[in-house]
Each structure stands twice: as structure tokens, then as C-alpha cells.
Amino acid sequence: MxxxxxxxxxxxxxxxxxxxxxxxxxxxxxxxxxxxxxxxxxxxxxxxxxxxxFGVFVDALAEGKAAGWLLNSLIIAVGTMVLSVGLGIPLGYALSRFSFGGKAVLTVVLLFTQMLPEALMVVPLFALFRRFDLLDSLTGLILVNSAFVLPIVALILKGAIDGIPKELEEAARADGARPFTTLTRINVPLIAPSIAATAVIAFFHAWNEYVFAVTFIFNPDLQPASVGIAGFIGELGTPIQTVMAVAFLFTLPAVAFYLLVQKYVVSGMTAGAVKG
Incomplete structure (x- = not known):
């Protein structure tokens, strides 16, 4: 006892x-x-x-631009999460279930992109964004963040789909189900934990991203919080209390989001490690 x-x-x-x-x-x-x-x-x-x-929090939200920065960060993070997961599901399914020329090369390329630092792509992306009028827009940040996080999302979902017995899909096809129906009605419910895990990865990638945001956004009203906080640091002084207040507010939504989905993260990340 x-x-x-x-x-x-x-x-x-x-x-x-x-x-x-x-x-x-x-x-x-x-x-x-x-x-x-x-x-x-x-x-x-x-x-x-x-x-x-406590007035420092009131000042940061009411008189400052912290509320706008947090809203911009939320829009970018949610947009990136929806777009990358929405594209990652069919891409992961294609890599798992279909055979096509260059499949192995595509998988290697997806892995290779994870080794590229963001700073390496700033100059070519800046020229591309200027050509398509995507500078100084939240849409541009959503697109570039989605492009960088999509490979890892697709590979995680591929591993999860690999663990689903093909017999389930074969039975559905025998009943006349098309690949899209098989994906949405059989695979997606079974890989829901992995989808939640990749959603967390995509959300936090965009929420914390700084390099592209500080390079492609010029309008202070469109800055995310990651850039806005850095703007407080000056040559003559730094308002430490204000920086910490905004940083605290910046951290709360991310913590709350993680707590809501944390039970899916471990199971989602390990799904597909052992085939069923």
C-alpha cells in the first residue's frame, strides 16, 4: 500500500x-x-x-495595434491550415494509393523542400509576388506558408493512409464508389487524428512565421503579431512591459488551440508507423 x-x-x-x-x-x-x-x-x-x-494590456489593445496584429495572425494561420490540409489530403492519398511516373522523385522532392531555409527563397518569391500583385496582402502570406508546410502535411497523411487496409477501398469500389467518394467517406474519417495533427503543424507554422511576413508586408495595419512585436524593439529603448503584454496575448490563442486538439496530436503523428 x-x-x-x-x-x-x-x-x-x-x-x-x-x-x-x-x-x-x-x-x-x-x-x-x-x-x-x-x-x-x-x-x-x-x-x-x-x-x-493592468492598463498596459488595455493600452496595447485599445490604443495600439495589437488587436489588429492578432487578427491578422489568426487569419493567416487559419487560412494556411485550411489550404494546406485541404490540399494535403488528396496529395497524400495520391502518393499512397496511385502508381504514376515520377512518384518516387516527387516524394524525394517533398522531403528535400523541408531542408530549404525560408531566407533562401525570399528573393525569388519577392519577385514572383510583385509580378502577381501579392505583396502587402494576407493572401500572399497564406499562399507562401501553405506552400512551405504542404509537403510535411502530405507526407504525414500519406503515412496514415498507408496504414488503412486496401480491402476497405476495394469493397467500396465493388459497390461502385469512385476514388473521391472512397477518400472522403472511408479514408478521411479513419485518418481524422492525423488530419488534426497536421492542422496543428500548419497552424503553428503560420502563427510563428516571421521572415516572409516582415519581407512581404509593408502596411503596419496588415502586419501579423510576430512582426508587430519585433517592431517595439528600438535603438533608444524597448518598452518591455508592452512587449511582454503583446507577447502574452499572442501566445494565448496558440495555447488554447493546442489544448483543444492535443489529444489527437500524438496518435496522429504516430499513425501509419505500423501498418494495420
Whole structure:
């Protein structure tokens, strides 16, 4: 009985320790945002927030552009997620189920694109976007982010579809189902955890992206939060409380989204590792 209690206690302590490590950066941003200048440079840092300084959040949302930045980030992230997953499902299905010339080469190319740094593609993409009038637009950022995250989305979904017995599709085809019907009514429900996992990957890729956003967006009203926060850093000084307040607000939607779908992430990422 004592061993059982000790084991439970050890697990609870371990979980609380991991949770503390994960949550502490978010808490520290909140405390720093609600600290005065004297608290920031004190010998003993403040560990509890000073709610008398809460006006920094109000100022960031009401008088600043933080609300607009967060909305832009949300539009870009959701748009990228929908587009990349929407294209990744049929692409992953094609790579898994169809045989065509150049299939192996295409798979290698998809893997190779994951090794290319974003900075390497800035100049050619800038010229391409200028030609098609996609500079200074959220649509352009959605397209470029989707292009960069699509390969990993397609490969993960391919692995998930590989784990689905082909007999299910053969039975559906025997009943007259077409490939599109087979994909949407048989495969998609079975790979739902993998779809959720790739949606998380696409969302966070676009949510945190900085290089393309700072290069292709000139209008401050169209900047995502990742660029807006960096704009606070100046040569003569940096409003630390404001930076931390906006960073805290920037982190909350991403954390909330992950908590909603986190139970699918592990199962989705491992789907297809062992064929059924």
C-alpha cells in the first residue's frame, strides 16, 4: 500500500514539475507585463503580478495595434491550415494509393523542400509576388506558408493512409464508389487524428512565421503579431512591459488551440508507423 501511494505521489510530483516548466514562461511574461520599471531592474525580481499595472494590456489593445496584429495572425494561420490540409489530403492519398511516373522523385522532392531555409527563397518569391500583385496582402502570406508546410502535411497523411487496409477501398469500389467518394467517406474519417495533427503543424507554422511576413508586408495595419512585436524593439529603448503584454496575448490563442486538439496530436503523428 505504501509503495502504491509513493508511486502515485511521485507521478503527481513529476506531472506538476513538467506542467510548471511548461507554464512558467507564460506566467513570467504576464508578471513582467504587470511590473513597474523599478520592479524590472530590482535585485529581487517580482514573482507576483501587480494588477495595478493592468492598463498596459488595455493600452496595447485599445490604443495600439495589437488587436489588429492578432487578427491578422489568426487569419493567416487559419487560412494556411485550411489550404494546406485541404490540399494535403488528396496529395497524400495520391502518393499512397496511385502508381504514376515520377512518384518516387516527387516524394524525394517533398522531403528535400523541408531542408530549404525560408531566407533562401525570399528573393525569388519577392519577385514572383510583385509580378502577381501579392505583396502587402494576407493572401500572399497564406499562399507562401501553405506552400512551405504542404509537403510535411502530405507526407504525414500519406503515412496514415498507408496504414488503412486496401480491402476497405476495394469493397467500396465493388459497390461502385469512385476514388473521391472512397477518400472522403472511408479514408478521411479513419485518418481524422492525423488530419488534426497536421492542422496543428500548419497552424503553428503560420502563427510563428516571421521572415516572409516582415519581407512581404509593408502596411503596419496588415502586419501579423510576430512582426508587430519585433517592431517595439528600438535603438533608444524597448518598452518591455508592452512587449511582454503583446507577447502574452499572442501566445494565448496558440495555447488554447493546442489544448483543444492535443489529444489527437500524438496518435496522429504516430499513425501509419505500423501498418494495420
Amino acid at each position: 505504501r509503495r502504491f501511494r509513493f508511486g502515485v505521489t511521485a507521478r503527481v510530483v513529476a506531472v506538476l514539475a513538467v506542467l510548471g516548466v511548461a507554464v512558467f514562461p507564460l506566467y513570467w511574461m504576464f508578471v513582467t507585463a504587470l511590473s513597474s520599471n523599478s520592479d524590472l531592474f530590482a535585485d529581487r525580481p517580482r514573482l507576483m503580478p501587480d494588477f495595478g499595472q
